[in-house]
Amino acid sequence: MNGPLKVPTTERTQHMLLDADNRRLTQEIQNLPYVDIPSALSLAFRRLHTFNRFAMTPAKRLQIVSPFHYAFIRFLDYYRNQLSGSLFAKEVNSNELDNLLEFIQELGFAYKHIIRDALARQKRPAGFATVLYMAMLYQYYHGLFSYNRGRMLKRSHWQEFHYLYFLACELQQEDKPVTCPDGSEGSVSHLYKQSLLLGLASPYAMGAEDQWRTCDYTARFAGLLELVEPDSISQLSECYFVAPTCLQPAYIPGSLPETVTTARILDLSRLMDTVFRHLSAIKAGESLRLTGLHNMQRKQALDLLTMLSERWFRNPQRNSERHVIDEQIGLVWGLENICAMLDPTQRRMDMLQNRNAGSDKRAWSRGSDESTSGLRVKLSGDPTRFPEAGQVVAMIRQRSGRKILEVGVVRWAAISRDDAPECGIERLRGSVRKVTIQQQSDQATERNGLLILLRNKSGL
Template sequence: MTLDALQLDVPEALQTDSINLTELGECLRAARHEQPETGLQTVLDLLVRVNRSAMTLLERQRALQNFSDEYRHYAAPSGNPAATAQTLQLCNELAIGYKRLLLQILQGHKPSRPHLTWCLYMAQHFVAQTLLRHHQQNLEPEPSLWRDSHLLYWLGEQHDCLDEPVAAAFSPTPADTLRGLYKQSLLLALSNPPHLHPGESQRLFAALAPLAALARLLPWDAEDKSDGPLIDLQQAQPCLTYQQRPQEGHDTLRRLELGALLVALDEPAPLRSKDERELLERVHHHWLGNDQRRHPRAPQQTECRLAIGITAIHAQLLEQRPQCTQGQILDIGPGGARLLCPSHAAHSLPIGQLVLLIADSDILGLVCWRHLNSEGLHLGLRYLKGLAQPTWLRRAPSSQPHLGILQSTPKPREGWHHGLWVPHNQFADGENLWLQLPNAVSQNSLQLPPCNLASATVSRHPLELP
């Protein structure tokens, strides 16, 4: 991973003259008595000066809170092009201010998670507002805006700040977590904003607030054939184009999984206005990307069963008839299937769970999204193509066996690709193990290589077997 907080786009603090917070407050109050455009320019000039001045963390935080209050005062939509351009600049400078404050927090001693979450959220909010106002004015966003938006999300991921709720009384309404706010911007950018009518970008942003967190960003690898935009957190663009699709995965690649969000769009939502419903209905087909990237889906109404987790899959492959969960296949495609299961299965089917789909044929799969509603548990299953075999693993030839699943796919022309599925963190990378296959008399010794696909419950390790 090459991302670092120091890559945030923040101008150097070159001004050394100190800013008195009392005088700053008086200047901001006086600006409110001027003509709106004149007062807004005064606020903007003061913020530019603050952002390029050396200040203590507490001084900068108090100053930015004052400027955030001024933003609420001046941010109402205006038909004046000059005021619209000034508001865009104000959003950009507020983003710069919170990014500089974030760097000061990270350079301090053990910042508290609520404080760090709040600062990341505020920086992301004003980056999102700057992007939104670019869309409203049909302007191409500066590349640094998307680079910073991705980086702020990544920092939240690294510091476990994505799901801490933040109370922020802004308009249009932002999502209340860093995860949701980041995906609000992504979904807006994926909604083909140049084709929206005046004012619709703002209404769409607000309509996405309660929905955006349902979309999930999942690690991506070259075998992942699922639908959904592909995002590189290092790139200065919302998502990769079809031509940019890489041949192999790396740490900064994420796939935006939209399954749960698309199910939720069809659910009753009393607080969603008719205009918002129509707007979401009109734009949501853009979220999956260009038609050339989408896989055809075939509707199904097929009963199935699921063996859940390595233990149950192992027993099913040995025809030991373990307890399985009943389900229904709703549609299928080359990359996977959408299922409906009973609600009570939710506790055993988290995202990232390994399952064996038992229908006309048995297919190994990974849960990539889920959504629980009155109908039951909706699941998105990613197919893991290949032959699944039960295996036993030992740390010594005669020690207690541990269960694993071997996934094998034929190589072109000769040989096999093997992937060994084991419970996450059960074995360490590089650990020496003994592997035994069904009907095999001897055991194979191996050194467990680093995993190439992992979730919260399982990990897959590539193997070379004789």
């Protein structure tokens, strides 16, 4: 009955419960040194980590974990401001984000402990919908900050998330209104829809600002997404759908698993009608308040909604047939570095002057799978150096003993579970050469560019 929920092993003891008075703990959490967020985060994590390793009743654990939500809200506000382009934002240390992810994971562990213990006892505590919601809430933010960090989610992330939703449906708790410890309200169903939409928006292809903007937009309009039971199994091959054992946000059209017993179809029609209406309103110059995106420039809102509409619609690139490869591929990224590599004169000058220009934007990689439209690679070397989504990248490959050059665009980039950068690269077909863009005025300077001559089937 506990399904796929993963929690740390607990020990039975008595002495730890003496230091778990709810009022004292609430005061302790509220008095953490929030002027120094990294220190407060470390203290809160250690405290919660300890509690999660000891056995206690569901009611007692719920009493203990609730005060930590105050710390979570403080950390959430702080790191969101740093990541979403705040005027006074500073660059966030990646180690801080890793610590935040560990703290959020511990919050999720606490509520998953409660769910597992309650199901094992076959006795649900009062407000079980809130317990399910809180477990999913922390799972959701663990995913969102993982996107911000550029770190891939574990395979169990989505399986647990889907399981919790379908468990709520089985217990008829999915639409019950719940109230968080901070007073905010929600429901399991709405949070589930919001998370699905964010996951289907290709978050690793976005910057942190757009990830948070998508979070805001889906929080407001996720209710327009409808989850309906299919009339027949054959219907599942035509649309997005979810199942309790799904290991991704949703099964995409055309990817029917071997066995499906319980499923819900994602009906995006009402949501997409609203997105297109918002796009028309923005183009017509109407107020951005209608879209909930009033804290950004009009062009940014237009670009974001255009991107979301394309990704939430059927995307044929996601369904192209892939085959496994095991190939070493050299990568060079950045327009100037690629142009320098293509210029024989520049290469000779670099060799004569013993210069290693652009070496920080070169790496060896290992190709893992490939389709007609692109490939997936895992980089070796420094895990902090890899191309970002949207960058042009040159790939040096071997074919029949000869080196060939391919150029592509990075569509997504993330850090894998073994701390190695991975990228999805869309191939740009055609021959590539360096060109010089001449100056247009006395003040302007010449610039480098890449010319890609596309070829049709007849070779022209």
